[in-house]
Amino acid sequence: MIRIRFHGRGGHGVKTASRILGTAAFLAGFETQDSPVYGAERRGAAVTAFARISETPIRERGMIAQPDLIVLADDTLLNDPAAGVLVGQETASAIFLNAADPAPLVAQYHIAPPARAFDVTARTRELLGRPSALSAGVASAAAKLCGCITEANLEAAVREEFSHLAVSPDAVTKNVEIALSVFAALEPAVLSDVPRAATAEMARVPYVDPVLGASTVYNSGNAEQRHTGAWRVERPVIDAGLCTRCGLCFVECPDGAMSLDATGLPLVDYDHCKGCMICSHVCPVDAITHQPETAAW
Numbered sequence: 001m002i003r004i005r006f007h008g009r010g011g012h013g014v015k016t017a018s019r020i021l022g023t024a025a026f027l028a029g030f031e032t033q034d035s036p037v038y039g040a041e042r043r044g045a046a047v048t049a050f051a052r053i054s055e056t057p058i059r060e061r062g063m064i065a066q067p068d069l070i071v072l073a074d075d076t077l078l079n080d081p082a083a084g085v086l087v088g089q090e091t092a093s094a095i096f097l098n099a100a101d102p103a104p105l106v107a108q109y110h111i112a113p114p115a116r117a118f119d120v121t122a123r124t125r126e127l128l129g130r131p132s133a134l135s136a137g138v139a140s141a142a143a144k145l146c147g148c149i150t151e152a153n154l155e156a157a158v159r160e161e162f163s164h165l166a167v168s169p170d171a172v173t174k175n176v177e178i179a180l181s182v183f184a185a186l187e188p189a190v191l192s193d194v195p196r197a198a199t200a201e202m203a204r205v206p207y208v209d210p211v212l213g214a215s216t217v218y219n220s221g222n223a224e225q226r227h228t229g230a231w232r233v234e235r236p237v238i239d240a241g242l243c244t245r246c247g248l249c250f251v252e253c254p255d256g257a258m259s260l261d262a263t264g265l266p267l268v269d270y271d272h273c274k275g276c277m278i279c280s281h282v283c284p285v286d287a288i289t290h291q292p293e294t295a296a297w
């Protein structure tokens with residue numbers, strides 16, 4: 001069995017990536033299984049998805065603690081121990097990094113499995129004009145590393161899965177193009193059958209009395225302590241020269257992450273701005289640009 005674990009943030013499309021991979025493997029004649037797990041269902045929050053591919057019926061269930069392949073859509077998650085990106089890396093035959101050059105990440109985070117990389121974000125931005133919705137490229141990386149899925153299987157799976165989403169025919173064509181370019185650029189991983197512990201766990205969460213465990217929920221005025229800025233994929237940056245001080249972005253920000261200075265210029269609280277970009281959409285003079293985040297805030 002090949003066990004694949006995807007990591008990304010809400011908006012990256014790792015749930016869809018696991019579905020595309022599962023469908024591609026099914027079309028290739030394998031038994032497959034795919035499932036996601038996420039906590040806060042919001043853009044930018046950490047998301048993990050799992051896929052299993054086997055020639056025989058799959059009786060294993062649940063999270064994958066000992067993967068053969070780790071596929072990472074956003075390297076800022078390596079800064080977040082709770083995301084568990086490198087959990088079980090001892091059994092992994094390869095890790096895919098969404099990056100142009102994997103070497104700095106491998107050195108900084110002591111990544112053990114052989115690293116394969118492709119800048120899926122850049123390719124997606126090139127074709128779709130945005131740095132999120134990476135599902136086709138990330139699924140393609142996993143499909144190629146598995147070594148048992150053909151280009152035709154992958155293309156059919158991308159078309160099948162996108163047919164269930166509200167996307168235009170042009171977007172489907174571009175996602176196929178992204179998938180095929182990633183597929184062509186990578187080599188299959190050399191999968192090794194490392195012995196696995198019988199009861200590996202992704203995370204062990206101790207039982208806490210509900211009242212004690214939920215104390216931060218009961219406390220009033222606790223939003224300030226939740227640094228949702230770490231969820232951001234893009235950062236709003238205000239051009240003070242273009243801004244007319246109309247205040248619309250300040251009013252429309254759903255997180256109260258903006259304030260106004262003495263001149264009426266909006267200031268963004270990057271600890272709490274979650275990057276929804278509503279402020280940018282409502283700005284009548286396009287004074288707020290989208291800057292890609294390169295590290296967790």
Ligand code: SF4
Nearest residue numbers: 253273274276277279
């Ligand atoms: S992107 Fe803009 S609207 Fe959204 S949370 Fe940040 S400041 Fe507020």
Ligand code: SF4
Nearest residue numbers: 243244246247249283
């Ligand atoms: S909506 Fe645009 S012009 Fe109005 S205050 Fe915000 S940045 Fe300035």
